[in-house]
Amino acid sequence: MRLVLTGGGTGGHIYPALAIGREVAEKEPGSELLYIGTKKGLESRIVPAQGLPFESIDISGIRRSLSLENVRTVIRFIQGVRRSKALLKRFKPDIVVGTGGYVCGPVVYAASRLGIPTLIHEQNVVPGLTNKFLSRYASGVAVSFEDSLPHFARVGNVKYAGNPVASTMVKANKAQGYASLGLAPGTPFVLVTGGSGGARALNDAVLAMLPGLVSLAGVHLVLVTGDRYYEQTAERVKALPADVAKRVHVLSYVNNMPEVLAASSMIISRAGASFLAEVTSLGVPAVLIPSPNVTNNHQQPNAESLAAAGAAEMILEKDLSGDGLLRSVSSIMRDAELREKMAKASRRLGTPNAATAIYEQMLELIHRK
Structure with missing residues (x-):
């Protein structure tokens, strides 16, 4: 599999993405992965340390009050989509998976515009702003809490899978x-x-x-x-x-x-x-x-x-x-x-098989295309 992962800002977004990447690498040895994040986010330090190829785009979040900074954010989003499209055309992924954070916005949106299957993973009961926006464009959604399902009622392919970081715990000594x-x-x-x-x-x-x-x-x-x-x-x-x-x-x-x-x-x-x-x-x-x-x-x-x-x-x-x-x-x-x-x-x-459930949902989206 050729997989692009994106998610950033906090470990709560980054570690689920890495867990998904590990599951794909175990299920399909020889898979190629690319992580797209930001230079300023925690992902810029964590991901390269895991040995994954890393590319960055420049993006920031929307402020909840009227602000000139929001105009700059819209401009960065447009530029981020353009940069993401270039990276995706070069890498040619089978699927793009976003796990939250502002960086997911332009990457997953760009993939949807290019006709690449996309999956977003929501960790919290109440979806974040970026995942709410992306749910209109993503091919599928995986959620960590069953209570999240009503928030994605309009999405065609939404599944309660759990959080993939749980899959790493079953071997805890x-x-x-x-x-x-x-x-x-x-x-x-x-x-x-x-x-x-x-x-x-x-x-x-x-x-x-x-x-x-x-x-x-x-x-x-x-x-x-x-x-x-x-x-x-x-x-x-x-x-x-x-x-x-x-x-x-x-x-x-x-x-x-x-x-x-x-x-x-x-x-x-x-x-x-x-x-x-x-x-x-x-x-x-x-x-x-x-x-x-x-x-x-x-x-x-x-x-x-x-x-x-x-x-x-x-x-x-x-x-x-x-x-x-x-x-x-x-x-x-x-x-x-x-x-x-x-x-x-x-x-x-608990969902110790979450990573496998998400992997199977990814295969379903790829095969559907």
């Missing part, structure tokens, strides 16, 4: 997760993460609840702070009573998140779509605090979807406190039957 944390196998622990950059609100709430950890005998807590908050958080943990501090493990970043996640008893986290795909593929009970600082508040519907299924509890950041968080953690960690019930609900939402 739980024993390696414990070993990397210096914990004995089977040690119950709560994993807290605010994403790669960390989240101050989560860190502060967890620090406020830590004195209450003494009531949860034998339970450890792994707090992934993000680089910005590591030193100050580590200092505050050192000031805790020794019997609590010895059960709190403060890390700035986790390089082996699949293994650590597989070993965890429950998780406290934001509600980014790709991370939730990993959580549900492993069936980890969760307390979710969606970030209010994202476009269209898109994390809240993600969290609500898991909460409605019984796989998670949701706490809005405005309602977050140390006492409230401790109550949620205590109720879950003290009740093995509840944890198993949440884990089963989570696994029912």
Whole structure:
């Protein structure tokens, strides 16, 4: 297969694209892939590091208020379409797959104008602006949440496939997760993460609840702070009573998140779509605090979807406190039957075969042409 991937701005768009690329390479050895992104986006660093050919176009997002910058964006879009057409004519892909972000707009639109099959993948429950626009032109749409389907009711070929990053989790080694944390196998622990950059609100709430950890005998807590908050958080943990501090493990970043996640008893986290795909593929009970600082508040519907299924509890950041968080953690960690019930609900939402489902949808679109 000759495949063009496009998606950028955040890891939530980039990693699903890379997962699709890996699936194609495994299913069809000798396939040729090309990734089209922007020079300023995170993809310009992540994709070449994966050994994939990378080309760039210049594009920016539409502002929600009247602005001269929007005029420049329209001009960049037109130029981006022209540049994308040139790249596509040269590469001659069988299909173009977009996973979100502004860069997808001109690339997928250009492919549709050239008669090349196109597929867009939506990670969140509520579609982003670019994917809403592209759904009018794409040959097909794949969604990560079943709750997304009504948003694409007018699309002829839309399928609930899941998020392809989930497919990488099935091989996660739980024993390696414990070993990397210096914990004995089977040690119950709560994993807290605010994403790669960390989240101050989560860190502060967890620090406020830590004195209450003494009531949860034998339970450890792994707090992934993000680089910005590591030193100050580590200092505050050192000031805790020794019997609590010895059960709190403060890390700035986790390089082996699949293994650590597989070993965890429950998780406290934001509600980014790709991370939730990993959580549900492993069936980890969760307390979710969606970030209010994202476009269209898109994390809240993600969290609500898991909460409605019984796989998670949701706490809005405005309602977050140390006492409230401790109550949620205590109720879950003290009740093995509840944890198993949440884990089963989570696994029912998991889509470990998502990458394969998307690959099969791609073949269908190619053969249809």
